[in-house]
Amino acid sequence: MTHSGQPKAFDLFIIGGGINGCGIARDASGRGMSVALAEMDDLASATSSASTKLFHGGLRYLEYFEFRLVREALVEREVLLKAMPHISWPMRFVLPYHADMRFESDTPTSRLLSMIMPWMKGRRPAWLIRLGLFLYDTLGGRKILPGTATLDLTTSPEGAPLQSRFAKAYEYSDCWIEDSRLVVLNARDAEARGARIMTRTRVVSAQCENGLWRIETQNTETGKTATHHARMLVNAGGPWVGDIIQTNMRLNSREGVRLVRGSHIVTRKLYDHDKCYFFQGTDGRIIFAIPYETDFTLIGTTDAEHTDPSQKPVCTPQEQSYLLNFANQYFNQQLGDDDVVWSYSGVRPLYDDGASSATAATRDYTLKVDTSTGAPVLNIFGGKITTYRRLAESALDQIGEHLPLAKGPWTAGATLPGGDFAVDGFDALVAKLRFDFAFLDDVWARRLVRAYGTQAADVLGDAKTAADLGQDFGATLCESEVRWLIANEYAQTATDIVWRRTKLGLRLTPEQISQLDAWLEHNRHALSRAAE
């Protein structure tokens, strides 16, 4: 309690440890607010680890005339790249052209074209793709990323894995992002600026009492409950945003969320170069094939309605066949179910704008403040990984109307942990790490610098040999890295470590993952004491 008899309260209490919750926590704590964040599972355990992992403008959104979103996202790519050159890097996208490519029938562009050029019968003409790419090149104010080029697929290496009917392609730039690491780095930076980050902590209820929010939480591991107070609440529950409004806060709100599942499959590497493919289907949809984790190819995504957020999304056999058939229309190598080594699925929490199809629903974000209970709550709908920093700035604009902010926007130009090096400095950092830790091979050093950037050396401590790193769990994962992840990055289980902090799950056997789990269980008490 304070002197006034009021309970001690945070300025901001954030529900949800996905990219939007963690991005807002970082921005707000950097502006001097006292912030708490509760995540019911692991950070990025829901949508924010299941994306296609692109910082992109979204070429296809141009057909929906989403110019605001596309421009904001395009400009943002280079801002983000500079803030995190370890977990994000430029990529070239190859878009093979074929006369059979069709529009989705309800895009504004396809409706306009079928009115003025009915003989096109839903085809996506080459001049329109060129126009889209021209806009993509110019809207975003590029300084680092190269612009569009045309490729002759009959002679270039990018044509080699493709069927011979594809003779021509366009090539453009976007960026890769390690989505789940982005979330944890935002949480770490928020904590370094004073935020309290609570994982495995479910918000059970939030009620307004005397102008303050009273929030009840439950630890999902121990069952322990706690009460917190806050002046303002942020509902960044992603797919659960509607549930939290209706069940936890019991607000009388008409805002809705549309849940659209997207699945990806992973195969062994399908081709040798480092570019991505942007494939257009005869159904008007597009999918990507992307070089993934050095030895693999990532293919996705799908758009399927998903009604219940509590139903864990999985890539269904139908979605897997759809993705395989789609890729088989382009690659020489014909893929079957046996080629799929892993799949994952996530649910897009889109703002319900009444669009007829899941593909057409807007990918833009909508922020709504509700003050009907007496204390303000900001509900977040939609958004992209790419626009998370801008979404946080917009959220802070709205929060600033209810609570004082010590300073204005600050995150553009501020690096995330480990990201304080030049955009083209990755190779030099790898060379330095190998010099300082002579026992590392190139694969191991690259993995560590990709994950931890300038902090990779901290993970290795004062080790002189690989044996100094403690137990070897396989695929270059050693005890010192596991301990570091628990102490610094809120990791608790083998799944947190091998699928979210790293992607070593692709290389470790199920037995090795079980051994890691057993080790974590055995050392649980000592590790949690050390992490406190």
Ligand SMILES: Cc1cc2nc3c(=O)[nH]c(=O)nc-3n(C[C@H](O)[C@H](O)[C@H](O)COP(=O)(O)OP(=O)(O)OC[C@H]3O[C@@H](n4cnc5c(N)ncnc54)[C@H](O)[C@@H]3O)c2cc1C
């Ligand atoms: C298939 C797919 C591909 C995508 N590809 C891209 C892409 O390439 N580029 C891009 O920019 N964007 C992409 N996106 C969009 C992007 O991933 C999402 O917009 C973003 O991850 C949403 O983040 P979020 O924080 O709102 O939600 P989430 O990441 O889902 O976070 C919400 C969190 O709230 C927690 N929570 C819910 N209820 C409670 C409660 N009661 N108490 C405590 N915690 C709670 C959940 O556990 C969850 O972790 C893609 C999305 C999908 C599904």
